[in-house]
Amino acid sequence: MKVVLQNVTKKFPNRNKRIKEEVIAVNKFNVEIPDGKLIGLLGPSGCGKSTALNLLSGLLKPTEGRIFFGEDDVTNLPAENRGVGLVFQNYALYPHLTVLQNIMFPLQNFKGDKKLTKEVMKEKAYEAAKLVQIDTLMDRKPSELSGGQQQRVAIARALVKMPRILLLDEPLSNLDARLRLQTREEIRRIQRETKITTIFVTHDQEEAMSISDLIIVMKDGSIHQIGAPQEVYDNPVDGFVAKFLGTPPINMFRGRVEAGKLWIGDEAVLSVTGAPEGPVAAGIRPEGFVLDEKGPLSCKLAEIEVMGRDVTVVSTHEESENVEIRSIISAENKVDLAAEKVRFSLKPNKVLLFDVTTDARIYFNAN
Amino acid sequence: MENNNKKGWLYLIPAILFLGVFMVYPLIDVLIYSVEEGFNFASGESFGVGFYNYSYVLHDTYFLQAVKNTFILVLITVPVSTGLALLISAGLASITKLKELFQTVYFLPYVTNTLAVGLVFMILFKKTPYSDGMINVLIQAFGGSTVDFLDGTYAAKMFVLCAYTVWVVLPFKVLILTSALASVKQDYYNAAKVDGTSKARIFFRITLPMISPTVFYLVITGFIGAFKAYSDAVALFGTDLNAAGMNTMVGYIYDMLYGDSGGYPSFASAAAIVLFSIILTITCINLLVSKKHVHY
Secondary structure: OOEEEEEEEEEEOOOOOOOOOOEEEEEEEEEEEOOOOEEEEEOOOOOOHHHHHHHHHOOOOOOEEEEEEOOEEOOOOOHHHOOEEEEOOOOOOOOOOOHHHHHHOOHHHOOHHHOOOHHHHHHHHHHHHHHOOOOOOOOOOHHHOOHHHHHHHHHHHHHOOOOOEEEEEOOOOOOOHHHHHHHHHHHHHHHHHHOOEEEEEEOOHHHHHHHOOEEEEEEOOEEEEEEOHHHHHHOOOEHHHHHHOOOOOOEEEEEEEEOOEEEEOOEEEEEOEOOOOEEEEEEEOHHHEEEOOOOOEEEEEEEEEEOOOEEEEEEEOOOEOOOOEEEEEEOOOOOOOOOOEEEEEEOHHHEEEEEOOOOEEEOOEOO | OHHHHHHHHHHHHHHHHHHHHHHHHHHHHHHHHHHEEOOEOOOOEOOEEOOHHHHHHHHOHHHHHHHHHHHHHHHHHHHHHHHHHHHHHHHHHHOOOOHHHHHHHHHHHHHOOHHHHHHHHHHHHOOOOOOOOHHHHHHHHOOOOOOOOOOOOHHHHHHHHHHHHHHHHHHHHHHHHHHHHHOOOHHHHHHHHHOOOOHHHHHHHHHHHHOHHHHHHHHHHHHHHHHOOOHHHHHHHOOOHHHHOOOOHHHHHHHHHHOOOOOOHHHHHHHHHHHHHHHHHHHHHHHHHHHHHOOO
């Protein structure tokens, strides 16, 4: 099911009643989500991503704008008639019901022609349970399950009625690191198998990048960028997106453009034809550094972190906005720890320039 | 370990002492009184040991009337008051405007004196040479004939007693249930809503099981409280409850100890033991039933 949001805005009255001004949680959302994809809604906490999800589920009504599922305008349709599956951050499994009863619960709500017999309901519940691999735990109560198993039950319960779209609110935040990796693969597999348009909310960029077909990066209620994860990573539209994506994060420098060159401190590090003269914020991805004795950028060496496959060189620079600069280089390079300075040359496509005041991306030609 | 054990007992001594003197000893004493035949308070002597006291009590028409009254009172007021309290607290939970006002209104009876409330009920129901009482005025306005609620038929009197009891116990139950309802997480309701669950189904399949421990607590304490009812009947029908035919079991025990027919501690003790065993049985049944329907 294709999902379209047109100019969707959600305002809440201010908690402090004396302040008349409303809080804008979601600001003029315009998105077209293609059918059958896995979409990651990504942003720092408090940016309105859960509100956006609740607008899609129908638990909240937008203040302005329209929401379409396929060709249907569902803006004024209450949650119960939208046919969405929702997985809550804390799962919200009914503690007094068994796994089977929990999964069957949505089916028992069908009325009229859609009403199912007990056998069919059970069959469908088992089908959904098999999909998430919990069909051996059907007689247990939620309290007797581990966090990961509870998560699967919650997904099965959301899937069993074959929703038009599946919504997941921070699906991995309550799991430990190992389970998180495993479950995110699982979510990807389930989405591929069911082909249900799935939207999940997360503040963890790694999580969103790793499994999404498309990520939507938002901040303060507004969408900053929509695109395939690699595309967004390589070509962020502004400084916020660039800084939000990637681990280790992008290294930001205070730089300036003079005579077609990018200057950091008193070193001209890259030729940036086409960029306007003046101060810029220069971002360099950790993988954009190349160890080079004659390289133009010199940094003070702090330490080396050996990761096996590659090495992280931790260094500092006076013009760096980050406390330390992290650059990832292949382990084949030998770095002399005794040396005080380390010199890098830069990969042009890993250097991103941003306007100092508007944070907007400045495009340049590296040659 | 040994030392710790001694310390433990030392800490328990004050509680054990008080409970022993004021609960266990009287309980045993009542049991002894109840089997001593012809006990005389003044001389402190009895003829012997046996079950005559029980036999007397169980054959006393006043006692049988009291048992009947008590059982009717229990079986009507506990379900009605619990059900009404559920309805009211669910209603309170779903409104936003004037919620605090209504909560206060529903809680007012709890802080009002029982006898004062009894007086109000008298004014509502009592027929005097000057007035038929407010309820009768209402009945007449709707074209019915007047009923003598406080001195009339048994059913009319029982109706007033039940209505009064329900009204008195309702506020506490509403208060407890309101807080229980508030503790059910909104996520459960949202999950049910997204799945298209009807309001009735949400209430019976989610809300009720979630607050079942609280409901169970109210039912148990409701049963015990109703079995021990006495002051409500006095407030409505005066102290001579046997004459009014509205005595309760506790009322009977009190009358046997101090009332007009007073001075029979053995009979009172036997009646108290009968009441005790009834409450014990009912509570055990409650506990058994709860195993299946209460979710902790």
